[in-house]
Amino acid sequence: xxxxxxxxxxxxxxxxxxxxxxxxxxxxxxxxxxxxxxxxxxxxxxxxxxxxxxxxxxxxxxxxxxxxxxxxxxxxxxxxxxxxxxxxxxxxxxxxxxxxxxxxxxxxxxxxxxxxxxxxxxxxxxxxxxxxx
Amino acid sequence: xxxxxxxxxxxxxxxxxxxxxxxxxxxxxxxxxxxxxxxxxxxxxxxxxxxxxxxxxxxxxxxxxxxxxxxxxxxxxxxxxxxxxxxxxxxxxxxxxxxxxxxxxxxxxxxxxxxxxxxxxxxxxxxxxxxxxxxxxxxxxxxxxxxxxxxxxxxxxxxxxxxxxxxxx
Amino acid sequence: xxxxxxxxxxxxxxxxxxxxxxxxxxxxxxxxxxxxxxxxxxxxxxxxxxxxxxxxxxxxxxxxxxxxxxxxxxxxxxxxxxxxxxxxxxxxxxxxxxxxxxxxxxxxxxxxxxxxxxxxxxxxxxxxxxxxxxxxxxxxxxxxxxxxxxxxxxxxxxxxxxxxxxxxxxxxxxxxxxxxxxxxxxxxxxxxxxxxxxxxxxxxxxxxxxxxxxxxxxxxxxxxxxxxxxxxxxxxxxxxxxxxxxxxxxxxxxxxxxxxxxxxxxxxxxxxxxxxxxxxxxxxxxxxxxxxxxxxxxxxxxxxxxxxxxxxxxxxxxxxxxxxxxxxxxxxxxxxxxxxxxxxxxxxxxxxxxxxxxxxxxxxxxxxxxxxxxxxxxxxxxxxxxxxxxxxxxxxxxxxxxxxxxxxxxxxxxxxxxxxxxxxxxxxxxxxxxxxxxxxxxxxxxxxxxxxxxxxxxxxxxxxxxxxxxx
Numbered sequence: 154x155x156x157x158x159x160x161x162x163x164x165x166x167x168x169x170x171x172x173x174x175x176x177x178x179x180x181x182x183x184x185x186x187x188x189x190x191x192x193x194x195x196x197x198x199x200x201x202x203x204x205x206x207x208x209x210x211x212x213x214x215x216x217x218x219x220x221x222x223x224x225x226x227x228x229x230x231x232x233x234x235x236x237x238x239x240x241x242x243x244x245x246x247x248x249x250x251x252x253x254x255x256x257x258x259x260x261x262x263x264x265x266x267x268x269x270x271x272x273x274x275x276x277x278x279x280x281x282x283x284x285x286x
Numbered sequence: 287x288x289x290x291x292x293x294x295x296x297x298x299x300x301x302x303x304x305x306x307x308x309x310x311x312x313x314x315x316x317x318x319x320x321x322x323x324x325x326x327x328x329x330x331x332x333x334x335x336x337x338x339x340x341x342x343x344x345x346x347x348x349x350x351x352x353x354x355x356x357x358x359x360x361x362x363x364x365x366x367x368x369x370x371x372x373x374x375x376x377x378x379x380x381x382x383x384x385x386x387x388x389x390x391x392x393x394x395x396x397x398x399x400x401x402x403x404x405x406x407x408x409x410x411x412x413x414x415x416x417x418x419x420x421x422x423x424x425x426x427x428x429x430x431x432x433x434x435x436x437x438x439x440x441x442x443x444x445x446x447x448x449x450x451x452x453x454x455x
Numbered sequence: 456x457x458x459x460x461x462x463x464x465x466x467x468x469x470x471x472x473x474x475x476x477x478x479x480x481x482x483x484x485x486x487x488x489x490x491x492x493x494x495x496x497x498x499x500x501x502x503x504x505x506x507x508x509x510x511x512x513x514x515x516x517x518x519x520x521x522x523x524x525x526x527x528x529x530x531x532x533x534x535x536x537x538x539x540x541x542x543x544x545x546x547x548x549x550x551x552x553x554x555x556x557x558x559x560x561x562x563x564x565x566x567x568x569x570x571x572x573x574x575x576x577x578x579x580x581x582x583x584x585x586x587x588x589x590x591x592x593x594x595x596x597x598x599x600x601x602x603x604x605x606x607x608x609x610x611x612x613x614x615x616x617x618x619x620x621x622x623x624x625x626x627x628x629x630x631x632x633x634x635x636x637x638x639x640x641x642x643x644x645x646x647x648x649x650x651x652x653x654x655x656x657x658x659x660x661x662x663x664x665x666x667x668x669x670x671x672x673x674x675x676x677x678x679x680x681x682x683x684x685x686x687x688x689x690x691x692x693x694x695x696x697x698x699x700x701x702x703x704x705x706x707x708x709x710x711x712x713x714x715x716x717x718x719x720x721x722x723x724x725x726x727x728x729x730x731x732x733x734x735x736x737x738x739x740x741x742x743x744x745x746x747x748x749x750x751x752x753x754x755x756x757x758x759x760x761x762x763x764x765x766x767x768x769x770x771x772x773x774x775x776x777x778x779x780x781x782x783x784x785x786x787x788x789x790x791x792x793x794x795x796x797x798x799x800x801x802x803x804x805x806x807x808x809x810x811x812x813x814x815x816x817x818x819x820x821x822x823x824x825x826x827x828x829x830x831x832x833x834x835x836x837x838x839x840x841x842x843x844x845x846x847x848x849x850x851x852x853x854x855x856x857x858x859x860x861x862x863x864x865x866x867x868x869x870x871x872x873x874x875x876x877x878x879x880x881x882x883x884x885x886x887x888x889x890x891x892x893x894x895x896x897x898x899x900x901x902x903x904x905x906x907x908x909x910x911x912x913x914x915x916x917x918x919x920x921x922x923x924x925x926x
Contacts, residue, residue, distance in 0.1 A: 159758070160751020183331075183415055184374045191867035200414035210862070231870060232925050234749075236834065238861060240391050242373055243604040244758055246510055246835055250749040260926035263874040264918050267881055271914040274885045278903050291485050291556035298493045306500055306847070313851040342847075343607035346507035369850070371507050392511025392841070393858070394850030 156198050157181040158242045161235070161250040168227045169255050176223040178205060186238025189252065192225055195238055227254045313394075316365060325356045326367045327424075329375035329389050329411065334418030334450050336409060341371035356409075357427045360401050368395040376412030379426055386412040401428040405440030418450035464713040466657070468702075478699045478712070481557045484540065492543035495613070497846060502610030506848025512606040513846035516838045518613070519603045524832040527646075528825045532717060535650035536643045539696035544617050545633055548624025549681070559678055559704075566628050567672030567679040575628040578635055578683065584727040588641025589734055593779060595638050596738050597772050599746075600758045629681035633696060640696075645731045646821045647692040648720035649883070653713050654686070654695050654702075661709045662687035670701040670710060677704025686710055691720055693728070718818050721887035723810045730784065732816035736916065737779030739823040743923050745771075747830060787813045790908035794892070798905035803895050811891035812909035815884035819913055822880020823920050826873040830924075834863040870925040877924075881917040885910055 154176055155162045161178075168174055178187060180200040187196040187205070197206040197217075204219040237248035316324050328341045330351060337351035345351075358364050366384075368377055370391040377397065378386035384399045411422035423444055429435055468475040477483060498514040509515040530537050550556060552571050562570035601608045620632035633640055656662045656670075670686035673679030677700045680686050684694050686701035687709075701710045723729050744750070745757045756767030791808040803811075837859060842848070844857035851857065892906035893899070 157751070158761075159754050160749065162751070164749035164751060180414070182417075184413055188863065190863060231867075233867060234830075236863070240373060240508060240510060243509060243761055244600065244754055246604075247746045247754060249747070257926060259870055259874070260922065263877075263921045263925060266874070266878055267914050267918045267921060270878060270881055271885065271910060274882075274889065274910065275903070275907075278889060278899070278906075287482060288555060288558050291482070294489060295492075295550075295556065298489065298496065302493060302496050303500060306497070306504075309851055309853065310847070310849060313849060341507065342504050343501075343507050343512070343605075343610065344503040347605075347607065367850075369506075391508040392506050392845065392848040392850075 154178045155181050156185040156187070156237070158183065159237070159244040159248040161187075161248075163250075165251045165253060167253045167255065170227060170230050172227045172254075174223075174225055174227055174252075177221065178223065179203075183241050184239045185241050185248070187223070187235050188238040189225075189233060189235040191229060191231075191233050194223065194225060196223055197239055227252070230254045231257055231259050314367075316367075319363065321363055322365055323358055323362050324365045324367060325358075326369070327354055327356070327377075328369045328371055329377070329415070329422075330371045331373050331375070331416040331418065334411065334416070334420075334422030336377075336411075336422070336424040341369075346371055354424050355427060356424070357429065358401055359429050359433060360404055360431045363400055364398065366397040366399075368397065369393075373415050374413050375415050375422075377409065378412045379407050379409050381407050382426075388413055403440075404428050404430045404434070404436040406436055406442035408442060408444075421445070421447045421450050464653070464655075464715050467652070467712045467714050469711075474712075475702075479703050481559070481703065484698060485556050487541045488543055488546055491541050492546055495543045499610045499614050501847045502606035502608075502613075504847060505606060507606060508848060509604040509606060510835070510838050511841065511845070511848030513842040514606050514609045514613075515603065516835070516842045518609060520831060520835050521839055524828045527821070527828050531643065531646045531650060531821065532825075533650065534652045534697075535647040535692045536640075536696050537652075538643065539633060539640065540698060542633075542639075544613075544637070545620045545624065545630060547617065548621040548632065549630070551621065552624055552629070553678065559673070559675060561673070561675055568669075569673035569678050571628065573625045573628070576626055578627050578631045582635055583683075584725060585635070585641050585644060585731055586727050587636055588638055588644075589727065589731050591636065592638040592641050593734055593738070593776065596741075597775060599742070600754075601760060603746075629679075629683065630696065631683075633681075634683050634694060641731055642735055644693040645728060645735065645817060647695075649718045649818050649821055650692055651714055651717050652697075653689075653692055653715055653719075654697060654699075654710065655689055655713055656687050657709050657711045661707050665707060665709075667706055669704045669706045674704050674706065676706070677701065679704065691724070718883040718886065721814045721817065721890055723814045723817070725810070729787075729810055729813045730780070732813055732820055733783040733787070734779040736816050736820040736823060737775070737783050739820060739827055739920070740923075741775050741778070743823075743827050743920065747827065748923070784813075786912060787816070787909070790912045793908040794905040797907065798892075798896050798901040803905075807895065808905075811895065812888055812906070814891060815888045815909055815913045818883035818887060819880045819916060822876050822883075822917075825880075826876045826920060826924060829872050829876070830866055830869040833866045833869050836864055837862040873924045874921060877917050877921050881913060884913045884917070888913065 156178055178198050180198045183200060185198045187198060193209045193211050195208050195210050203221055205223055206217040207220055207223060208217045231254060233252045234249050235252060237245055327336050329336055330341055333350050335351055336354050338354045339351040341351055368389045370389040372391060375389040376386050377389055384397060387395060387397055389395045405428055407426045409424040409426050411419055425442055425444060498517060501512050502514040505512045526538055552573050554572055560570040561568050565571035566575055602612060623632040671679055680701055681698060682694055682696045689695055745753045755762040755764050756771040759765045759768035788809055791812040792805060795803055795808040840856040840859040844854045845851040888906045888909045892902040896902040896905050
C-alpha cells in the first residue's frame with residue numbers, strides 16, 4: 154500500500170472475517186499516519202524508511218515498535234476506516250481509506266431495515282380499518 | 287443599560303486583540319537567562335524554506351518568505367524556537383550535532399546548543415516535507431567570540447537550487 | 456386565514472419556570488449574542504494571524520467541526536433557527552439600524568412605528584425567495600475544501616459575510632441579509648420545518664381582534680419583526696429567526712414558544728424551497744464521497760489549488776451543479792409524476808405533486824447531514840481540546856490541553872449511529888409523503904399508489920447513503 158497526499162492506494166481493502174492482513178505501507182511524499190479504528194492500531198509512515206512505527210492507542214506509554222509489515226487479524230465484520238494520524242497537509246483530516254471485512258452484517262441489516270421500514274409503511278397504509286394517520 | 291451594553295461591545299472589540307497580543311508575548315517569553323540568544327525560525331514546505339518571518343494565515347499563500355541566515359557567536363547560549371507552517375519538518379545541523387528533531391505544526395519546538403567553533407554550517411530538513419524537501423537548506427553562521435567573521439576555509443556554499451525558489455537565494 | 460389550532464403542542468413559556476421572564480428581557484438577545492461576537496472575533500483573528508494549519512487553528516475546528524455538528528445535529532432538530540438568535544453576523548448592521556443594543560425606539564422615519572436608521576428600502580420582490588441562498592450556498596460548497604481546511608479562507612468568507620450583512624442592513628430594512636442572503640439561513644429555513652420548537656400566536660382570536668399589530672409594526676416595548684414575517688400569522692418555522700422581539704412587542708402578550716413533535720411541518724411552498732432540498736441532499740452525497748470517502752482522485756479534484764488538477768475540479772463542479780440542480784430534481788419530478796398518474800385522480804396539479812412529494816427530502820436530507828457529521832465530530836472532536844488552549848496554533852497553552860494527542864472517540868460506533876439516524880430520517884420522510892398523499896387523495900388506495908414512487912425513491916436514497924457510510 155502506498156500513502157500520499159491525500160489518499161491511500163488501494164483506497165479500499167476487502168478481506169474476509171478471520172483473514173490475517175499483512176500490510177506494507179510506504180509514503181510517496183511526506184510523513185503520514187495509519188490509524189485503524191476498532192483494531193487499536195496507529196502507525197507512522199515515514200518516507201524513505203522501510204519501517205512502520207506502530208503503537209496501540211489503548212496502551213499508553215508503551216514504546217513504539219518498528220516493523221516492516223503491519224500484521225493483524227480481521228476478527229470483526231463491518232466497514233472500518235483507516236485515517237492519517239500525522240499532519241500531512243491541508244486535507245489531512247479527510248485522508249482516509251476503508252477496510253471492509255466480509256460479511257458486512259451491519260450494513261446488510263441496515264439496508265434490510267430500510268426496506269423493512271418501507272414494507273411496514275406500506276402495510277400500515279393499506280390496512281382498511283385504520284383511520285388516516 | 288444601553289450605555290453598559292455599548293461599553294461591553296467596545297471592550298470586546300478592543301480587548302480581544304489586546305488579549306491575543308498579550309498571550310502571544312507570554313508564550314514567547316523565554317527563561318530569563320543572561321546572554322541567551324533566542325532565534326525564531328519557521329519551516330515552510332512550499333519552497334523548502336527556513337525563515338525568520340512569521341508565517342501565518344494571511345501571508346502563507348500570498349508571499350514566499352526569505353531564507354533565514356542565523357548568526358551566532360562562539361560561546362553563546364543559543365535557543366532555537368522552531369515552528370512549522372504546514373507539515374512535519376525536521377531540523378538538523380549535523381556538523382554540530384544539533385538535532386535531528388521534528389518540528390510539528392501548531393507547536394513550538396525548542397532546541398538549545400552552544401557553538402564551539404566558528405564557521406558556516408548547514409541546516410537541513412530531515413523529514414520529507416514535500417517536493418522541495420531535498421533543497422530545504424539554510425546556513426548557520428558562527429562568528430568568533432568577539433564577533434569576528436568565520437575563517438575563509440570554513441565558509442559554506444549552498445548547493446544550487448534546481449527546482450524550488452529558482453529566482454531567489 | 457387562521458387554520459385550526461394544532462394539537463400536541465406544549466406552551467413552553469407556561470411550563471418552564473423563568474423562561475418567559477428571560478425571553479422578555481430587553482437585554483436577552485444582547486446577552487446571548489455578545490459572547491458569540493467575542494468568539495467570532497477571535498476566530499477571525501486566528502484565521503488571519505494564526506497557524507495556516509487547519510487542525511491547529513480555532514477557526515477551523517470550532518466553526519467547521521464543533522459548531523457545524525451542534526448546529527445540524529442539536530440546534531436545528533431541537534430548536535429551529537435558534538442559531539439566528541445568537542448569531543453575531545448581523546450585529547453591526549442591526550446596531551446601525553436601531554442605534555440601540557437593548558432598547559427600542561419609536562418615531563419617524565423608520566419602519567412601522569419604530570425609528571430606524573439607514574435607507575430602510577424594501578427588499579426587492581424578485582429576490583424575495585431563497586434562490587440567492589440556494590446558489591450562494593452551492594457556490595460556497597463547490598469551494599468547500601479551501602474553506603474547510605485553510606484558516607485564512609474561513610476568515611475572508613466569514614468576515615465577508617459580516618461586511619455584506621452590515622452593508623445590506625444600511626440599505627435595506629431589517630434583517631434582509633438574514634432572510635434572503637445568508638447561506639446558512641438558506642438551509643436553516645428548510646430544516647427548521649422538522650424542528651421541535653415553534654414561535655406562534657397563542658390565541659388566534661386575540662390576533663383577529665388586535666388593532667395595533669405591534670408584533671409586525673413595532674411599538675414601545677419591542678421592534679417590529681425584523682424577519683419580514685407577520686408573527687400573528689406565523690404558521691411555518693422557515694423564516695422565523697427566534698429573535699424574541701414579538702414576545703416583547705405584542706401588546707396582548709399573545710406570542711409564545713411551543714414544543715412539538717419532530718417532523719411536524721412537511722409542506723414545501725415554492726420551487727425555491729424544493730430546490731434547496733435538492734441542493735442539500737446532493738451536497739450531502741458529494742461531501743460524503745469527496746470528504747469522507749476513500750477515493751483520492753475525487754479529493755484531488757476538490758482541492759485544485761494544491762493538486763493543480765483544475766480540469767478535474769471543473770468536472771467535479773459541473774457534476775455537483777448538475778446533480779443538485781438537475782438530476783435530483785428530475786428524479787423527484789419523475790416520482791411525483793408517476794405517482795400522480797398511478798393515482799389516476801384529477802385535481803392534483805403536477806406542481807402540487809412535485810412540491811408535495813419533494814417534501815420527503817426535508818427530514819431525509821437533515822438525517823443525511825447529521826449522519827455525515829457524526830464521524831466528523833467523533834474523529835476530530837479532540838482537536839477542540841487543543842485549540843481551546845492554543846487558539847492560534849502558535850505554541851500557547853492556556854488551559855494545559857494544547858498537547859492533547861489526537862484521539863478519535865470510538866469512531867467504530869459511528870456506523871450504528873448513522874444507521875439509526877438514516878432510518879429515523881426515512882421514517883419521517885415516508886410519513887411526510889404519506890401525509891401529503893392522504894390529504895390530497897382522500898381515497899386510500901389512490902393515496903398509496905400516489906406516494907409509492909416517492910416512497911421507493913426515498914428508501915433508495917436512504918439505502919444509498921447507508922451503503923456509502925457503512926457498506
